[in-house]
Structure formats: structure tokens, C-alpha cells
Amino acid sequence: MAGAAADELAAVKLETATQEFSNIVTTHRPQIFRFLLASTRDVDLAETLTQECFLKAHRNWSSFRGESSAMTWLMRIAINLQKDHWRNRRMQFWRHTRTNSVDLDEASDWLPSGERTAEQRILAKEQVSHVWRAVKGLSERQRTVFMLRYVEEQELSEIARATGLSEGTVKAHLSRAVGRVRAELGGKR
Amino acid sequence: MESGAELDLAGVDEALELALKNFKESVVAWSDAELGRTRPAVKTVRQRSWQLAAGWALSVALVVGSVSGGVFDHHRRVEMAKAAAAAQAARQQAVAERQAREDDQDLLAKVDSDVSKEVPSAMEPLAQLMAEDDSR
Numbered sequence: 001m002a003g004a005a006a007d008e009l010a011a012v013k014l015e016t017a018t019q020e021f022s023n024i025v026t027t028h029r030p031q032i033f034r035f036l037l038a039s040t041r042d043v044d045l046a047e048t049l050t051q052e053c054f055l056k057a058h059r060n061w062s063s064f065r066g067e068s069s070a071m072t073w074l075m076r077i078a079i080n081l082q083k084d085h086w087r088n089r090r091m092q093f094w095r096h097t098r099t100n101s102v103d104l105d106e107a108s109d110w111l112p113s114g115e116r117t118a119e120q121r122i123l124a125k126e127q128v129s130h131v132w133r134a135v136k137g138l139s140e141r142q143r144t145v146f147m148l149r150y151v152e153e154q155e156l157s158e159i160a161r162a163t164g165l166s167e168g169t170v171k172a173h174l175s176r177a178v179g180r181v182r183a184e185l186g187g188k189r
Numbered sequence: 190m191e192s193g194a195e196l197d198l199a200g201v202d203e204a205l206e207l208a209l210k211n212f213k214e215s216v217v218a219w220s221d222a223e224l225g226r227t228r229p230a231v232k233t234v235r236q237r238s239w240q241l242a243a244g245w246a247l248s249v250a251l252v253v254g255s256v257s258g259g260v261f262d263h264h265r266r267v268e269m270a271k272a273a274a275a276a277q278a279a280r281q282q283a284v285a286e287r288q289a290r291e292d293d294q295d296l297l298a299k300v301d302s303d304v305s306k307e308v309p310s311a312m313e314p315l316a317q318l319m320a321e322d323d324s325r
Contacts, residue, residue: 111215
């Protein structure tokens with residue numbers, strides 16, 4: 001009798017956890033994918049890393065203690081997966097002689113279909129292209145911090161938690177990244 | 190979160206602010222468009238397995254090539270050293286033999302001349318007789 005009740009409780013717990021994780025995936029998948037896409041400019045790679053991120057999160061869901069938000073936790077996993085990917089790629093240089101990353105002009109073609117004049121669209125495309133060019137020249141850490149701040153609009157403290165860096169270091173990376181973007185825009189203006 | 194980003198951009202010029210805003214909107218538009226698309230995964234997996242196989246084959250070929258190249262080079266060097274040593278030994282032996290022959294000839298010539306020149310006075314008549322026999 002007691003055994004049956006315990007089994008039922010365990011089943012309910014499992015169902016609740018599954019439902020909870022399913023909600024997490026639905027809520028945060030677009031943001032994780034967007035961050036990885038912006039960081040790699042590779043749609044297939046971003047999709048693969050996003051799936052790996054949620055697979056890893058699912059495996060470790062029971063150990064998630066809620067000390068940080070689920071988003072920060074997931075972002076940390078995504079950043080580590082991305083790091084591992086680049087490290088493996090450097091080690092296995094013969095595997096990927098060509099990259100699937102789209103070129104900067106192609107990435108700059110994407111603009112929201114808002115109410116803009118043709119002139120505004122051209123100007124916006126040019127600006128986006130300059131930012132991509134600056135981003136390409138950033139180090140891995142600077143790029144990560146830049147994307148989290150200006151694409152994901154995260155607070156410095158959240159970025160620090162997700163990257164494992166101190167807030168001061170995050171600020172320093174961000175400052176260098178913005179300086180680079182400013183120089184790129186200034187040089188082309 | 191929006192306010193944080195705005196605060197951070199308060200000190201920067203308008204062009205930068207506008208560029209960063211456009212950049213964000215561009216990334217969001219691209220990401221949203223790609224998220225809505227379905228992609229076949231089979232091709233990627235197959236391509237990766239081919240890449241893996243090609244990578245392994247290439248690395249094995251490289252390792253085998255470098256190892257066998259090293260062994261071949263070492264073997265060639267050893268053979269060349271052996272041949273050089275043998276040639277050197279043969280040359281030395283030839284020189285030694287020629288030297289020995291010359292020494293023998295010199296010694297015999299010296300003995301002949303010494304014998305012919307230094308005949309004791311008591312043997313002079315016998316030596317004359319031998320010389321006469323030779324002339325006959």
C-alpha cells in the first residue's frame with residue numbers, strides 16, 4: 001500500500017519535472033539559439049550546440065539548485081559548449097577545412113521588416129555590416145560579453161555569472177569591444 | 190534589462206547607439222527566421238562521418254609516412270656509412286700493400302747491391318769465377 005503510494009508520488013514528481021523542463025526549453029530555446037547563432041554565424045552549428053545545451057541541461061536538471069536563474073544556467077552551459085567546440089576544432093584542424101559560417105555581408109542582410117524607407121534600410125544594413133566586422137575582430141571572450149550585453153541585453157552581474165568572470169573583467173571586455181565597434185563605425189563614416 | 194543597456198549606452202554617441210540597436214534587431218530577425226525553418230539532420234551526420242573517416246585516414250597516412258620516412262632515411266644513412274667505411278678500408282689496404290711491396294723491392298735491391306759490392310777479399314777469386322761462368 002505504502003509502496004504503491006510512493007511509486008505514484010515518484011511518477012507525479014517525474015511528470016512535474018518533465019513538464020517544468022519542457023517549459024524551460026520552450027521559453028529559453030530562442031534566446032540560446034540566437035546567442036549561439038550570433039557568436040558563430042553558423043546556423044547548423046548553432047542548432048547543434050543548442051540541442052546539446054538542452055540535452056546537457058536535461059541530464060543535469062536534478063542538480064540545478066536554482067541559485068541563478070535558469071537562463072543564466074543555460075547560458076553558462078551554452079558558453080562552455082561553444083568553448084569546447086572551438087577548442088576541439090583547433091585540435092582537429094583537418095576535420096573542418098571549410099567553415100559553414102555565413103559571410104558578413106550575408107549576415108548583414110537580415111533586417112526587421114519594419115516601416116523603413118529604402119534609404120534607412122541601406123543605412124541600417126551598412127551599420128550592421130560595420131558592427132559584424134568589428135565583432136569578427138574581437139576575442140572569444142569579448143565577443144561573448146558583447147553579445148550577452150547588446151543582443152541579449154543582460155545585466156553585467158548576469159553576464160559575470162554566466163561567463164564565470166568578475167564584473168570588473170566583464171566591464172573591461174565590454175569596453176574594449178565597444179571601442180572596437182566605435183572605431184569601425186568612425187573609420188567608415 | 191532594457192534600462193541597463195540604455196544606461197550603458199548613455200555616454201556613447203548616437204551613431205553607435207543606433208548601430209547597436211540595428212545590429213540587435215538584425216540578429217533577432219535572422220535568428221527568428223532560422224528557428225522557423227526545418228533542417229534535415231541526416232546529411233550533416235553523414236558528412237561528419239565522412240569527414241571523420243577522411244580525417245583518420247589522413248592522420249594515419251601522415252603518421253605512417255613520417256615514421257617510414259624516418260626509418261628509411263636512417264637505414265639509408267647507415268648503409269651509406271657502411272659503404273664509406275668499406276671503401277676507406279679497401280683504400281687503406283691497397284696503400285698498405287703497395288707500401289709493403291715497395292719496401293720489399295727496396296730491401297732486395299739494397300741487399301743485391303750490398304752483396305755485389307761488399308765481397309770479402311778472400312772470396313774475390315771465387316767471385317771472378319762466377320762472373321766468368323755467367324758471361325759464358
